[in-house]
Amino acid sequence: MYLLLTLSLALSISFSFSNSVSACLPYDFLIANPSPTLWQGFSGSMGYTTMKTPSLNKGLGFTYSERDALGLRGLLPPAKLTLEDQVELTMQELRRKSSALDKYVFLQSLQDVNSTLYYAVLSRHTYECMPFVYTPVVGEACQKFSQLYRHTPQGLYLSIDDRGKLRSILDNWPVQDIRAIVFTDGERILGLGDQGIDGMGIPVGKLALYTACAGVHPSHCLPVALDVGTNTQDKLDDPFYIGLKRRRLTGREYDAFVAEFIEAAVDKYGKSVMLQFEDFGNSNAFRLLHHWQEKVCCFNDDIQGTAAVALAGVLGSTALTGTAVEDHRFLFFGAGEAGAGIAELIAYAIHVETGKPVEECRKQVFMLDSKGLVCKSRLHELQHHKINFAHDTEHVADLLSAVKTLKPTALVGVSTLPKSFNQAVIEEMSANNERPIIFALSNPTSKAECTPEEAYRWSNGAAVFASGSPFEPVTFNGKTYVPGQGNNAYIFPGVGLAAVACGATRITDLDMYIAAKALAEAVPKDRLDASCVYPHLRDIRDVSLKVAVAIAANKYATGQASVLPKPVDLEAHIRSVMYEPSY
Numbered sequence: 001m002y003l004l005l006t007l008s009l010a011l012s013i014s015f016s017f018s019n020s021v022s023a024c025l026p027y028d029f030l031i032a033n034p035s036p037t038l039w040q041g042f043s044g045s046m047g048y049t050t051m052k053t054p055s056l057n058k059g060l061g062f063t064y065s066e067r068d069a070l071g072l073r074g075l076l077p078p079a080k081l082t083l084e085d086q087v088e089l090t091m092q093e094l095r096r097k098s099s100a101l102d103k104y105v106f107l108q109s110l111q112d113v114n115s116t117l118y119y120a121v122l123s124r125h126t127y128e129c130m131p132f133v134y135t136p137v138v139g140e141a142c143q144k145f146s147q148l149y150r151h152t153p154q155g156l157y158l159s160i161d162d163r164g165k166l167r168s169i170l171d172n173w174p175v176q177d178i179r180a181i182v183f184t185d186g187e188r189i190l191g192l193g194d195q196g197i198d199g200m201g202i203p204v205g206k207l208a209l210y211t212a213c214a215g216v217h218p219s220h221c222l223p224v225a226l227d228v229g230t231n232t233q234d235k236l237d238d239p240f241y242i243g244l245k246r247r248r249l250t251g252r253e254y255d256a257f258v259a260e261f262i263e264a265a266v267d268k269y270g271k272s273v274m275l276q277f278e279d280f281g282n283s284n285a286f287r288l289l290h291h292w293q294e295k296v297c298c299f300n301d302d303i304q305g306t307a308a309v310a311l312a313g314v315l316g317s318t319a320l321t322g323t324a325v326e327d328h329r330f331l332f333f334g335a336g337e338a339g340a341g342i343a344e345l346i347a348y349a350i351h352v353e354t355g356k357p358v359e360e361c362r363k364q365v366f367m368l369d370s371k372g373l374v375c376k377s378r379l380h381e382l383q384h385h386k387i388n389f390a391h392d393t394e395h396v397a398d399l400l401s402a403v404k405t406l407k408p409t410a411l412v413g414v415s416t417l418p419k420s421f422n423q424a425v426i427e428e429m430s431a432n433n434e435r436p437i438i439f440a441l442s443n444p445t446s447k448a449e450c451t452p453e454e455a456y457r458w459s460n461g462a463a464v465f466a467s468g469s470p471f472e473p474v475t476f477n478g479k480t481y482v483p484g485q486g487n488n489a490y491i492f493p494g495v496g497l498a499a500v501a502c503g504a505t506r507i508t509d510l511d512m513y514i515a516a517k518a519l520a521e522a523v524p525k526d527r528l529d530a531s532c533v534y535p536h537l538r539d540i541r542d543v544s545l546k547v548a549v550a551i552a553a554n555k556y557a558t559g560q561a562s563v564l565p566k567p568v569d570l571e572a573h574i575r576s577v578m579y580e581p582s583y
């Protein structure tokens, strides 16, 4: 009887492991590699290797019968805790850490030891933990990534020295059933510039949010850093920098390397593997997206995810302004990746709503960059992604003049220029509009074009405000306003969940528009009453589910789903694939 129980428990653990993770246990590796120096004296006990495997380890959460069956007696103290007890203890420990970076390191270390507990903490306390897994702390973590390197694989590091071998290197990752990949070349990490291989912190953090915010199973996720060198001299001079010490690869060789990776991923994981471009520099991001979006299942969160979040804010604002997206006149301050992405998706949304050609719809969208208004007379000097918005308009040099002459109904700040939405600009917007839209999306907080308090004060409470970074509610003239945060986490986890749940073969502009619409529809009345155009981040899992259901429905409607036949109840199907950490 005892033997049977032992066997069935051991089998169930190795089965659930091999089922979800389909990999070799370290145990098997040790048996196959009896190197006297490495493993001298190692007995290969099942209990020990189980506890050393993060996806199997439960710490004090192992039941007494599991302890008997797996040979864990003596390796654990007598106490037994539930997963919920462990989550509570972990949160207490997290709250005791004084620095934000310590909290980041603490959570990452937990992932190395007990991944079920890590995801349980993130899923149950997403709102509180998000800043320590992703922005803003992940920025500092990337800057110090080489010093913080943890000696355990968090994802794949693929360097240009591996050219020609990428497909076989993918086999080295212990999990074979990968469905979502976030990959970066580290050139433009948040607002911090070129971090080289240290940019790996971003794919790791983003994928943690795929799981925490949308329940994408962590074993299906793979973070990838493409190491093509770095142009950041500090990194090249740092003796402890963990990436290649050479300047960035460019041109055809660069494109070929990215292509080798994407083709290897599709070959190994299938045509529905979702590839998210992350933090690529402007000179590559648009070109790569345009080249690959018709060929594989991919999207760029900095361009398209940001665009969908901002569009959702505009769509949500209709309930407050009474103005539909097609009746707005937009002025963008900043014409980089975020600005161009949002502008294109807004034009696309107007096209969907009105049936007008996209080229016509773009005429409602104007952009300013560091040299003033993007317009026809500047065509010769404009980067490719701005050309669609170079209208036949007189050039003006500064923002206030542009607001005065163009009379926009919506002002979107993606310039990284703090305080650029000054009193004169916001008063001019308010003079022209009953309820002006003022989105100050630049991050971090210190770079916001204005604060919500300024927007409400200078517009006499009329502004419909949103920001890129979180701000506290503001009370003005006796009314409390909640500034909405256009956080990309409202969109990309839901996109990932949809792609995984229906086996999407493409992600299109229509999907992004649909995601934005689903997000706008998820804003509850009490938030709108406080002039807020986004739902509460505490409700992120429900929001992600709504976004995922909307996209998946479109994938089936357009023949771009490979999980067939279409589930009768799509929402129930998507719910059923959402990962819920448990023992």
Ligand code: NAI
Pocket: 190, 191, 282, 302, 306, 309, 333, 334, 335, 336, 337, 338, 339, 368, 369, 370, 371, 372, 413, 414, 415, 416, 417, 441, 442, 443, 444, 447, 467, 468, 469, 486, 487, 488
């Ligand atoms: P980027 O570097 O690609 O673009 C910045 C743009 O601002 C460039 O077009 C530049 O010419 C323009 N600019 C700089 N100085 C200017 C000036 N003095 N006057 C007018 N324009 C000026 O950066 P990207 O990726 O477009 O991001 C811009 C900002 O948006 C960042 O702060 C970023 O954090 C934020 N962002 C916010 C998101 C959100 O709220 N969900 C998502 C993505 C980005």
